[in-house]
Amino acid sequence: MAHFYGVIDNSSRQVSATATGTASNGLGIVAASYSGAIKVSLTHNVTTGKDEFTIHQTMHRGSGVEQLLVAGTLGEKI
Secondary structure (H helix, E strand, C coil): CCCCEEECCCCCCCCCCCEEECCCCCEEEEEECEEEEEEEEEEEECCCCEEEEEEEEEEEECCCCCEEEEECCEEEEE
């Protein structure tokens, strides 16, 4: 059963693309340009029972940097 849900809401597609992830697998989404990419990862922490996220800058086709931008728990302020 889906625990996470992703949607591409602004693109040249006429219909929004969606993706789901389970609590055990999580969900990862990458948005990229020729300058690099941003990766958003959602995971479920079984110890705390909370959903967590990370947002990284990452390489795309040889361009960009590897950098953790932020990490936290969904529904809580950073």
